[in-house]
Amino acid sequence: MRNDIERVLIDEAVIERRLDSMAVEIERDFPDGTLVVIILLKGALVFAADLLRRVPRPLEIECLNVSSYEGLESSGQVNFLDRHFPDVKDRHVLLLDDILDTGRTLHAVSERLYQEGAAVVHTGVLLAKDKHRAEEVEADYVGFEIGDEFVVGYGLDYKGRYRNLPYVGVLKLEAAN
Template sequence: MQNNIERVLVDEELIRKRLDTIAKEIETDFPQGPVIVIILLKGALVFAADLLRRIPRELSIECLNVASYHGGVESSGNVDFLDLHFPEVEGAHVLLLDDILDTGRTLAAVKKRLLEEGATAVHTAVLLSKDKTRAEEVEADYIGFEIGDEFVVGYGLDYKGKYRNLPYVGVLKLSAAV
């Protein structure tokens, strides 16, 4: 598996340190009281688990299953909500967690839907943000790392369901993406 990684972009120790900082920022920025965390599956699961353990406040945790890559290395351009049930967010402060901000379509679509469902505010946090022109005008409130426009795996990010369990973020070799 690691033979298919061209290079490590963000190692495990750097991720840990950055999550400590993001957790402190979230704790400072959010108003007192409960927060509903929405984790976008499956990619944000590892990021969310490690980040949320660092936030010492009452959190309700929900997951949303959305898809835009559909097994490829580029976004399909469509964001599909795969769950029949949508979390109850009316009147709530929401923290939306995603693995990567790429085209912006997923983050924009989910944030819009959460606000339509009555969330008081939606703040977004992503592990990675690609430095590129986005299809949607959206930026995350909290960003772990800015990266180039490369296809990355590890720390929750996958290619065809593989590589999520790597403890770092790495660039996938093009020869492995077949």
């Protein structure tokens, strides 16, 4: 797998330090009480697990399976793949995703959470691409700003591979073929 990586963009130690800081920000920003955390599967699973172990408060953790990518590109649509939607009525919600790219996923899921009655929805992402977005959305908590490159590792994949890498790396174009 390492041969498929053009370069390591963010190494494991840097990610760990940033997660410590993000946890402090989250703890500071949310009021007392239980926080409902919605993890977008599968990409945010590794990031969310490592981040949430650092948040010293009661958490209810839910997962949503959504899809918006086909290969290297966004499909332009967000598909909710689960029949069950978490109960968020009158609750404070933290929505976690792996990467903010076009903005469609965070926008669609945030809107749905508000439609379901969430009192407050904050969003957090491991990575935010520095690019024009199809939807006007920014994350409340961002691990790292990156360029417009196709990255894998630390939960991010290409065709189901590379999620288990302990770092974020840029995928070689020839590995994507």
